[in-house]
Amino acid sequence: MTFLLTTTTAAFLFCLGIAMVIARKNAILALIGIELMLNASNLNLVAFSNFWPQKENAHVAILFVMAIAAAEVAVGLAIVLKVYRKFRTLELNELDALTEE
Amino acid sequence: MTAQEYIVLTFATITCFSALLLLLSKNLVKALILLFVVLLGTAALFVLNGGDFLAMAQVILYLGGILILIMFGVMLTQKGRSEEAQSGWSFPLSAATISGIIFCGLMLMVAESRKALETNPSINFNPTTEIIANILTNQWVFAFEAISVLLLIAMLGAAWISGIRNEKIA
Numbered sequence: 001m002t003f004l005l006t007t008t009t010a011a012f013l014f015c016l017g018i019a020m021v022i023a024r025k026n027a028i029l030a031l032i033g034i035e036l037m038l039n040a041s042n043l044n045l046v047a048f049s050n051f052w053p054q055k056e057n058a059h060v061a062i063l064f065v066m067a068i069a070a071a072e073v074a075v076g077l078a079i080v081l082k083v084y085r086k087f088r089t090l091e092l093n094e095l096d097a098l099t100e101e
Numbered sequence: 102m103t104a105q106e107y108i109v110l111t112f113a114t115i116t117c118f119s120a121l122l123l124l125l126s127k128n129l130v131k132a133l134i135l136l137f138v139v140l141l142g143t144a145a146l147f148v149l150n151g152g153d154f155l156a157m158a159q160v161i162l163y164l165g166g167i168l169i170l171i172m173f174g175v176m177l178t179q180k181g182r183s184e185e186a187q188s189g190w191s192f193p194l195s196a197a198t199i200s201g202i203i204f205c206g207l208m209l210m211v212a213e214s215r216k217a218l219e220t221n222p223s224i225n226f227n228p229t230t231e232i233i234a235n236i237l238t239n240q241w242v243f244a245f246e247a248i249s250v251l252l253l254i255a256m257l258g259a260a261w262i263s264g265i266r267n268e269k270i271a
Contacts, residue, residue: 001106003221004211006150009113011207013139015200016120023196026129026188028174032136035167036120039143042159046150048214050222056232059155060241063233066162067248071255073167077174078259084178085264093191 006047013040027080027090031073038069109149116142129175129186133168140164151224154233 013036020033042062049058084090116139123135140163147156179186190196237245 001221002109002149002224004215005106005109005113006146007211007214008208009116009146011204011211012117013120013143014207015204016124018203019196019200020124022199023124023190023193024188025191026186028129028171028178029132029188031174032123032132032171035136035163035171036123036139039140039163042155043143043146046147046152046155050151050224051218054232055151055225056229056236059152059229059233060236062152062155063158063237064244064248066158067252070162070167071252073170074255074259075262077170078262080174081177081263088180090178 003047003050007044010040010044010047013037013043025091025093027083027092027095028077030092031076031080034076035069035073038065042066105149109146112142112145112149116146127187127189129188132188133172133175136171137164137168140168151226151229153226153228154230 017033017036017040020036021030024030024033042065045058045062045065049055052058080090083095087095089095119135119138119142123132123139126132126135140159144156144159144164147153147159175186
């Protein structure tokens with residue numbers, strides 16, 4: 001029952017992350033959606049890791065995923081700050097120019 | 102259902118409900134607080150599935166690192182003092198449809214795996230820190246070093262992108 005609840009929560013969080021990336025206008029909220037998706041995949045891995053003889057192998061992989069998520073948030077926020085400084089808006093619908101013209 | 106499964110149900114409900122409110126909230130600060138609750142609930146679910154070191158790593162990295170970074174990002178991208186940070190939705194129907202379809206697909210996969218595995222795993226709650234340390238420094242030491250280099254590159258890249266070379270630091 002724990003396994004079923006955890007995997008269902010992971011699936012729900014993943015779908016909410018996808019909905020946030022598609023539907024939210026602010027760039028930071030899209031980044032939050034990506035973090036939700038990464039958390040959901042970590043939760044799924046933890047739930048499935050109990051079927052292994054040594055569950056710590058999956059836990060090490062999850063630690064790597066967490067480190068990569070941290071690096072990605074740092075670079076993503078640097079890009080968001082630079083975009084805000086140049087265009088003064090963070091609405092993704094308005095940021096549609098690849099060059100300045 | 103045993104008492105432990107009731108606790109899992111409680112934390113799963115808290116996490117899912119907070120994530121749903123996070124999707125439906127207009128205020129940016131409220132979204133940050135709800136993300137805090139979601140990450141804390143995920144840490145609790147890590148503990149209840151046998152990953153104790155992982156839960157603490159989640160609290161330190163996500164709550165104490167990534168959430169603080171996102172809060173700084175929200176603080177530095179505010180237009181004025183009187184305007185509150187609001188944000189709306191674009192393409193809500195497409196988002197709901199796509200995520201609904203993917204949710205149904207994922208639940209089908211969960212049902213398939215449940216049928217294939219035919220048994221609930223017995224979670225052993227032994228402490229995992231020493232074994233994780235052994236794996237990280239004996240078996241996967243190359244990946245460990247590689248991710249250190251990756252974090253260094255990410256830090257340099259973030260500093261470069263944010264344009265710190267063009268500002269005079271008084």
